[in-house]
Amino acid sequence: MVIDIASFPLLRSTIHLLVASLSLPLPLLSQAPLSPQREFILSTPGLGVANAVIELSGGGFAAVGYADFGRRTGTDVVLVRFDAAGDTLWTRSYGGDREEVGWDVVESPDGGFFLVGYTEAPTEGREDILVLRVDASGEPVWEQTFGEAGRDRAWSATTDGGGGIVIAAESENVERGGRDAYVMRVDGGGEVEWSSRVDAPGDQRVFHVARTDDGAFVVTGTTAAEGETNRDVYVVRLNAEGGVVWTRSFGGEADDVGHGIMALGDGEVLVTGYGASRSAGGSDVYVLRLSASGDLRWWRHDAGPEANRAMMSAPRPGGGYVSVGFNINSTGSDVVVLERDADGSLRTRAVIERAGNDRGVMIVAPRSGGYVVAGTVGGDRLSGRDFAVLWLAGAGASIRQ
Numbered sequence: 001m002v003i004d005i006a007s008f009p010l011l012r013s014t015i016h017l018l019v020a021s022l023s024l025p026l027p028l029l030s031q032a033p034l035s036p037q038r039e040f041i042l043s044t045p046g047l048g049v050a051n052a053v054i055e056l057s058g059g060g061f062a063a064v065g066y067a068d069f070g071r072r073t074g075t076d077v078v079l080v081r082f083d084a085a086g087d088t089l090w091t092r093s094y095g096g097d098r099e100e101v102g103w104d105v106v107e108s109p110d111g112g113f114f115l116v117g118y119t120e121a122p123t124e125g126r127e128d129i130l131v132l133r134v135d136a137s138g139e140p141v142w143e144q145t146f147g148e149a150g151r152d153r154a155w156s157a158t159t160d161g162g163g164g165i166v167i168a169a170e171s172e173n174v175e176r177g178g179r180d181a182y183v184m185r186v187d188g189g190g191e192v193e194w195s196s197r198v199d200a201p202g203d204q205r206v207f208h209v210a211r212t213d214d215g216a217f218v219v220t221g222t223t224a225a226e227g228e229t230n231r232d233v234y235v236v237r238l239n240a241e242g243g244v245v246w247t248r249s250f251g252g253e254a255d256d257v258g259h260g261i262m263a264l265g266d267g268e269v270l271v272t273g274y275g276a277s278r279s280a281g282g283s284d285v286y287v288l289r290l291s292a293s294g295d296l297r298w299w300r301h302d303a304g305p306e307a308n309r310a311m312m313s314a315p316r317p318g319g320g321y322v323s324v325g326f327n328i329n330s331t332g333s334d335v336v337v338l339e340r341d342a343d344g345s346l347r348t349r350a351v352i353e354r355a356g357n358d359r360g361v362m363i364v365a366p367r368s369g370g371y372v373v374a375g376t377v378g379g380d381r382l383s384g385r386d387f388a389v390l391w392l393a394g395a396g397a398s399i400r401q
Contacts, residue, residue, distance in 0.1 A: 034337055034350040034371070038086045038391040041377060042078065045070035048387035050078075052104045052362045053374035059084040061366075063374050063389045064105035064115055067093065074099030077115060077130070078387055079138055084368065086391050092138035098122075100130060104156045106165050108188070111136040114165045118153040119145060127151040129169055131186055144190040150174040156208040161215060163188040168209035168219045178203035178226070183219060183238055196242035202226040204234060208312070210263040215240045220258035220271050223249050233258035233273055235290060248294045252277030256286065260312035260362075262321075267292025272323050274309040275301075282307035285325065287344055300344040308336065312362045316340070317369065320347065324360035324373050332357040335375060337392065352392075357385055369393075 042048055046068025053063040061082040066075040076095030079102065083089055094100065098120035106114040115132040128147030131154070134140050146152065150172025157165045164187040170179045181204040184195040198206065198219065206221035216239050223234035232251030235258060238244055250256065256275030263269055271288040278284060278301045285308050289297040302308070310325035316339055323338045335352040337360070352358070356378040363373050371392040379385035 034348075034352075034392045036352060036390045037370075037393045039377075040080065040082070040086070040088060040389040042067055042080070042091065042387040043378075044068055044386065047075070047376075047379075047385055048078070049359075049376040049385070050080075050361065050374035050387045050389055051102065053364055053372055053389055054105055054107060055364050055366050055372070056107055058111065060089070061086070061364075061372060061389075062105050062107070062113060063387075064102040064113075065374070065387050066101045066117070067387050069093070073097050074120070076100055077102035077117060077132065079105065079113065079115060079134065080387075080389070081138065082389070084366075086372075090138055092134070094132060094134075094140065102130075103154060106157050106159055108133065109163050112141065113138075114157060114186075116154040116157045116165070116167055118151075121145075121147055127153060129154040129167070129184075131165075131167070131190065133188075133190065142190050144186070146184070146192065147171075155206070156219075158209050158211045158217070160185055161211065164193065166209055166211065166217050168206040168221070170205045170221075178224075179205055181206040181219070181221060181234070181236075183209065183217065183236075183242060185242060194242040196238060196244065198236045198238070198244055198247065200247070202228065203231075206234070206236065207258070208260045210261050210269070212237075212263040212267055212269070213265060214267060216245070216267070217242075218261050218263060218269050220261040220273070222257050230255050232256050233271060233275070233286065233288065235261070235269070235271055235288075235294065237294060246294045248290065248296075250288060250296065250299070251275065254279070255283075258286075258288075259310070260323075262313050262315070264289075268297070270313055270321060272310045272313040274325070279303060282328075284308055285310040285323070285338065287313065287321070287323065287340065289344060298344050300340070300346070302338070302346055302349075310336075310338065311360065314363050314365050314371075317365055322363060322365060322371060324363035324371075324375075326359040326375075327351065334358055335360040335373060335390070337363070337371065337373070352390075358388075359385075360390075 048067035050065040103117040112135040119130040128145040206219040222231035254276035258273040260272040307328040376385040
């Protein structure tokens, strides 16, 4: 079932100018003049999250996530299309008689979109990977589900360079417990071309996938040895046919997570995440740069006064990187944007303070300047939050005063 949100009377979406304060808890950094100038918020009775936002090849943006519209069937996938100025062109939701969750979006060659996530399966206790293809107006073209005996979830997708997508996913191992990580390639018609397990004994998950400049694929997530609870950052490189080229893990005695991966030139990658192995307490932001052969070039970790998590990174205008995530404080959480130089050194840290439990999940740096962040805002630790996309002004050299 597809719903045009504009015609749904119980929902409201707002786009307006926003003035928010920025705090700078690290005194050695310059004040970053990043400020939210525009926001899209889809307010629904239950939890809503925008998990991904992309800039489109012809201009504009698309964001995907999920929202609970107050029906007994739970959440539906939500897709929103914006023009280059951030004005909403349309909003669609996709759902039926079971819970469905959207996690990532990829632009298709015809101007439409692939959406990936997971759905509640007909068998109790199961979930299946959900893949939707929609046209440029958001109308469904086809829907496919993939799954085994347990819970299967897709977290991320990227173009395969040939009209289809490659998906980072996980599968619950009902026989021995834990989860197995795998990567699958789906063509433009929804057929699986290959599926590759990248797991080892224990528990493996992969949360993000990227395509390298030579046509290979890299994923990041977590790995834990059998019987162990603490996780390490997990990175895997696969060739164009899905064969595992190498696997790497990084971490210590505490919990460490790789959440986002970005392909750089010459086969190198940037991993974004968080953990506590290098922290004096709580969790810190991690950024790791690896060579094409998986060797660690550098590992930056940044501590703050609260628990901090970084989720995704993007290329920064003029060089370097920008990451988005959130801190967890006594009253809730706030969106955090970190800008770095090419060597990973921290340039600015901007905290977007507002009431509620706000979290940044993905960030892009559009061609027109500034940043666009997908995430969730409002609510508190107990109540629902809303699907949100924020436009931040300020980018490039001008951010340092």
